[in-house]
Amino acid sequence: MFKKVKFTTLASIIFTSLLLFPSASHAYTVKSGDSLWKIATEHGVSLKELQQANHYNGTTIYPGQYFKLPDTISDQDKALMARLVHAEAKGEPYAGKVAVATVILNRVDHADFPNSISGVIYETYNNGVHFAFSPVKNGSINQPADKAALKAVNEAIAFRGQGQGSIYFYNPNTAVNNWITTRETTIKIGNHVFAK
Template identity: 65%
Template sequence: MRMIKWLAISSLLVVSFISFSTISHAYTVKSGDSLWSIAQQHGVSLHELQDINNQHHSLIYPGEEITIPQAISSSDQQLMARLVHAEAKGEPYAGKVAVATVILNRVDHPDFPNTVRSVIYETYRNGSYAFSPVQNGSIHQSANAESKQAVQEAIAFRGQGKGSLFFYNPDTAVSSWIFDRETTTVIGNHRFAK
């Protein structure tokens, strides 16, 4: 019985290690491919794709083998799209991309959780959530096509923005500390800041 438990636990650990340690895979460039299209197809940023392949240009050739970094999971992309839809409904497309970019910037920043899900569901000491759609439940509404596309674009350009970590509507913001943050850009009704 003890041997069976040991085998079950060690098998589980091996499977966990394999699934969490797979951070990249190889891809053979096809005719008509570009780094941009490959990044979009695999849900990774163009910047990450260039970095992992040590490329400082955009030239690739059919038959060339390149490394694809680990992508953001489809469930995390769907979660991001639902948040973008709830937060930026009625905002221009660029504003939707910027909201998705804030999520990714937080994932990459040491002061925030390091996963998409953890960033979106982050809670503060007072029990409130970082994003109001999580608090009011509107994050559970389906995302529209534009919000999904905005997430794809934010992923493709990950790490290339202005470093925005926050966004707010100055007409409805209730926390005064946000007004002290450096504004990076204004899109529609939202101000983006770091």
């Protein structure tokens, strides 16, 4: 009887601790020099979701403080995004790379587009004749991404939901469809115009 009570008590403690303290892969203990932004970008999570998951409205954090990390975008999807960013924004300023990654995420979150990263990136129009992104059509999406593209993807994920809502971008010097120029411009970075 004593062993059964002891086992039940131990099982109860373990279960309670699992509820209160998620696995190490979903938790983070703040270190000196950390900021919420740094934690979000290093772990590829949205800053807004990080605050919401921890019911935390402030911006000041302290070493030793504990944060639950929300679910992240898979490494496979991040790599796919980075390859598209690399292909679309090669030679563009870093801010332009972040903005291209942001367009992908904004499309995932927008009702008019597929609700997955691969769905957005590989989306086609007119029975597969036109592609949403030219690197998919010309195959340059299959080239490896550089470190800047990978970093830009993590920054865009951290910034998710806080931008100007851009869901399109184009180079006005090479755009072949005039419809895109009728969209509301949100920002211009390098050779790209971003719009919604």
